[in-house]
Amino acid sequence: MEVLPLLEITPLAEPTELLAALERLTSSAASASAPSAPAPYYALVAFVSPNAIDAAFVHLKTVPSGVTWAVVGEGSRVALAAHGVASPGAHVVSPLDAARSDSEHLLQALDLAALDGKRALIIRGDGGRELLADGLRAAGAQVDVVPAYRRAAPSLSPELEATLRRLLAQDNDWIITSSEALRGLHGLLAELDARAPAGEIPCVVSMQQQHLIVPHARIAETAHNLGFSRTTLTGSGDERLLAALQSLL
Template structure:
């Protein structure tokens, strides 16, 4: 495992704890955040969704920023969270934030992604009533497969979009200069959007990036990477530190 030298591309506040966990296991890393989180201003429609939170049998939180910002909104309107609804988190780290607030949260164990949540028997149980409703807390765009699948099951799905992800501004060649200077032999992305930003930042050097192993959180992002020409894609089956470490243990540079 210690042979890995990784480029971390998560938002800045998430790179630091992952880098520390990697360092404990002797893995060198460098950070180049490809996503910055910008909270969205609250609209009347968003306020209405939060005020109607008790109408939903299930609330699905797709990311750590969605959990943090969503709980801030929850605090504004609900002295106590509504009862008789089930909360789900796509990943363990997201669940940790919700549980620290006092919520009981269910998250998939084997596959921390949309498919993992959709396969949970607890989700089916939560939606065993006439005209069930689900609220998905997310950023701007994303997780369309989850909503489409639920709607095919006869579920009404609403989105509460809480933030947008933007690409930080870097000078030309920042990415390739970092790979060379730090002697990196792997790149890690946390979402399809961060992969898209990686490709944009690489520019004309994209053929070089295609030869570097890429670690991704899900098979959906893996398919994007393969289609874009990445020669070696490693799926971590989740974005948690545990999922990343397990993938690094299984695979070698």
């Protein structure tokens, strides 16, 4: 197995919004030693990815009680637990169906009625879907959305070009874990094709003939829209991806 990073995750140079939001979260939060303290500023804190969790906990030194923590997928639940936030000591909500790890199913799992008039914080990368924020606002919550990191496709270095050409020269199974990563890969291959001499089989075409293994229906839809026809949808979770790989042996 070979790992090919298709997104570069970098911290924000000046995470002003994130620091301010975390200060609001912790400044009024009740602690286990002071149960009569005021309720936390945010009733809900939602993370869209493990990267968002790790970036936030660089600065979040005190974990407030009385907060509902929301995560989109199993990977984020594991990342949150690694920072000491897990059931039964904390109230953590994620989609009820692990195969449906997205904002739509997270909204279905949340007690939206209890958030009416409350404040919610969403921590994510710069940019991204607005569905979760819109759904919480529709339920009456006051929502702050703050970026915690930046994502970008890597530059097409000679080393990366050689790796891509080598991988495309044979039939491989590609595990793609985000739509953004797949779009970034497609863009890199299109850049390669723009440099290629006439008559050479386009790298994009070669990639479209490869087999993709994806954990989410939204990634499968992105693959279809980009011209991929050999796609296996597993559902989220490392164990499902591993089972899909083992079935190919």
